[in-house]
Amino acid sequence: xxxxxxxxxxxxxxxxxxxxxxxxxxxxxxxxxxxxxxxxxxxxxxxxxxxxxxxxxxxxxxxxxxxxxxxxxxxxxxxxxxxxxxxxxxxxxxxxxxxxxxxxxxxxxxxxxxxxxxxxxxxxx
Numbered sequence: 207x208x209x210x211x212x213x214x215x216x217x218x219x220x221x222x223x224x225x226x227x228x229x230x231x232x233x234x235x236x237x238x239x240x241x242x243x244x245x246x247x248x249x250x251x252x253x254x255x256x257x258x259x260x261x262x263x264x265x266x267x268x269x270x271x272x273x274x275x276x277x278x279x280x281x282x283x284x285x286x287x288x289x290x291x292x293x294x295x296x297x298x299x300x301x302x303x304x305x306x307x308x309x310x311x312x313x314x315x316x317x318x319x320x321x322x323x324x325x326x327x328x329x330x331x
Contacts, residue, residue, distance in 0.1 A: 212270035215263040216240035219318065224267045230331045232271035236284065237263040238321035246319060253290040253322045257297040260325050265301075268329055276305050277330040283311040284324040294323055 210225035210232065211217075218224060218235065225234040239248040239256035240263070248259045268274055283294060291311065307327070317324050 210267060210271045212266055214242055214266035214270065216242055216244050225271050227271050227331065232268065232273050232327075232329050232331055234264060234267050234271075234327045234329075236282075236324040236326040237261075237267065238318055238324050239263075240319070242266070249319055249321055253285075253287075253293050254297055256322050257294050257325075260323055261297065261301045264325055264327055268327065271329075272331045273329040275302055275329075278302070278305070278307040278327045279330065280308040280328045281310075282326050283309065284314040284317055285311060286314060286317050286322045288313045290322060 208227045209223040210227060212224065215224055222235050225232050237260045239259040240246060241248065248255055265275055285291065285294065
C-alpha cells in the first residue's frame with residue numbers, strides 16, 4: 207500500500223491521503239474545488255466551475271498515481287443540491303470523453319468548506 211501525494215492538486219485538509227495505491231488499483235479521496243495552492247476562490251462560483259476544478263484535481267491525483275481518467279472504474283459524486291445534477295453531468299461527460307465508469311451520485315446535506323460538489327474515484331494503474 208502506498209500513499210499518493212502531488213502538488214498539482216490541493217493538499218488534504220484532514221488526516222487522509224490524496225489517494226492510496228494498492229496493487230494495480232488507485233483509490234482517490236474526494237476532491238472539492240480548491241486549487242492546487244489551496245485557494246478557495248472557486249468555491250464562491252457555481253457548480254459548473256466547481257465541477258471543472260474538481261475534475262482537474264482528480265486528474266492530477268490519478269496522474270500522480272500512474273493512472274488517468276480513461277482507467278477510472280467507478281466514481282462517486284456528492285452533491286449539496288440534486289438540482290445541480292444535469293450541470294454536473296455535462297462537465298463530467300466532457301471530462302471522460304465517452305468513457306463511462308460506473309457511478310453513484312448522492313445528495314449530501316453539506317460538503318467540506320461549503321463546496322457544491324465532491325468527486326472520488328477508483329481506477330486501474
